[in-house]
Amino acid sequence: MNAVSPFAFDSPDQAIQALAQQITATDIENVDFGSSLASLRSVHRRILAEPILADRDSPAADVSAMDGYAICKSDLPLDGVIEVTGESIPGSPPPSRSETGIIRIFTGAIVPEGCDRVIQREHTEELAGTSADHSNSMGQIRWTERARSIPSGSNIRRQGENLTAGSVAIPAGLELTSPRLAALTNFGVQRLKVHRPVRVAVLTTGDELASASSENEPPLPPWKIRNSNASALVGLLANQPWIDCVSPIHAVDEPSVLRASVLQAIEHHDVVLMTGGVSMGDYDYVPRILQEVGAEIVFHKLPLRPGKPILGAIHSSPTGSTLILGLPGNPVSATMGARRFAMPLIRKFAGIRDWAERPPHVTIQEIGEKTLPLHWMRGVRMIQPGVAELVLGKGSGDLATLALTDGFIEMPPDANHPGPWPYFAW
Incomplete structure (x- = not known):
């Protein structure tokens, strides 16, 4: 703590780091993975809890990076018309190299044994009757001068150049995005470990907040306001598969009611986002109640606008720690505070490796x-x-x-x- 400052921390980042030090990732779940739509949806954007290892080399063999002709150095001095004696196509074993001709090869096909380079089709002169579906011949070509200058190793993707068997294909702590789902399939994953979604409670406080109304109810009196904080916070949390957000809870400014709501929220959630009741008014009971229920207040008030009264606390129990973030009741303060403080800390709970904010x-x-x-x-x-x-x-x-x-x-x-x-x- 800075001895000359009235604040526990001098910046939002310092306060976030202090809370993060007391947060551990949620439990691990085993889930099945397959190519069905339901399976893909069930794991999409979940957080991987253990690394995925490659089950074989990638590529699994030397393959062509181009459509062309797989040859060795001794084929290049050949002059005149050269016969195409075989084809290597994706999904099939390669043909044997011939001493009397060359092998046509397609992108992704295995390079035949003994071939050391692939000559692009555009660097050859393909003669009439060279199409793959020709009934009588696999075709003929002539070398161009450019073809004769293609060095050994050209246009071949070597076995294991992407990844070798047993290497880490996807590290733990990453969100399973579309490319990572593709990698899971590529490496034959059928079962994986992911972190349980973070259970987040939104607890709004204040006698001034009105409950949801219907069209037939009388107009809202001027001493009441609609509960926009609940909508804002749920909106921030929605559509994140690594967050499990329940319906918002509301508590009036009565200590016994608020205390019961806080205890219920702590018992069943990893994170409790509260709005209101954290300032210095006579009805701001949140700091006292959090202390009564055994929470450690890590900070209360930061050099921040809007949201100076913000409060961060940790409630520890034998089953784990719950983060409690007390946001001011003013809607701009609550919304900005939740985005700035809650979201990175929830990411830490979710098991995301690079959880800290790196804003543009x-x-x-x-x-x-x-x-x-x-x-x-x-x-x-x-x-x-x-x-x-x-x-x-x-x-x-x-x-x-x-x-x-x-x-x-x-x-x-x-x-x-x-x-x-x-x-x-x-």
Whole structure:
């Protein structure tokens, strides 16, 4: 802790790292894998829990990288018309090399034994009757001068040049994207280990939040607001196969009710995202209740705008640790805070190897002269690749302006130049 600072950490990244040190990945599940649509969907974008090893060399043999003719050096001095005596095609064993002619070969086909190079078709003169479906002959060619200069080893992909048998094909901790599903199939994987999805609870608090209403109910009174925080947080979490997010929970500002909701959320989830109740008001019970239930508060308040009252805590039990992130109730603070803090930490829980945020950087047009002695998250709209413009709102409750943003940048204290600044997209 900085002795002269009122904050436990000087930056969001330091606070995130402190929480991450107490997080371990979720349990491991065994799942079947096959080529069916259901099987592919069941593992797509899950997080691999152990490395996948190649079951054989890739390629499994020397194969041609071109359509052409597989030859050895002694074939090149041949002048005049040269007979095509065989063909090597993908999916079939190669023919034997002939002393009286050459082998036509197609991309991906095995190079016949004794051949040391492949001459591209365009570097030969193919004579009439050379098509593969000709009934009486496999064809004839003549060498061009370019063909005679093709060196040994050309246009051949060597056995094992991609990967040798037993090598790591896919490291643990990676998301099973489309290319990785292809690799699983290529290396004959039928069963694999993945991390269990991270169970995340969204717990909103506050007497001012109204429950969902129907068209037949009377208009919302001005002292009530709709629970936009629940929608924002669930929206951030949705469509991630490594996140299991249940329906949001809401608790009124009554300590006993809030305490029961917190205990229930902790018991059944890896991560609890709370909104509201973390400031200094008379009805902000969250810090006290978290201490009462045995959670360790790692930080409460950071040099940040919006979201200065943010709270990070860990609740440890014999069955594991639960991350609790207390976000301010103002919707802009809650949404930006969840994107900035919760998402990388959930990635750590999910078992993702490179879980830490590595945001792209953008420059800003018309940054203005105002500065803050805090880390400043500012909503932006992308206007061209690598360039954004500020979307200026009227405070932490301005959801209308937030809805116009594509994401936000984060500026360090006292900064006001155009950047480039780290950009966090929604």
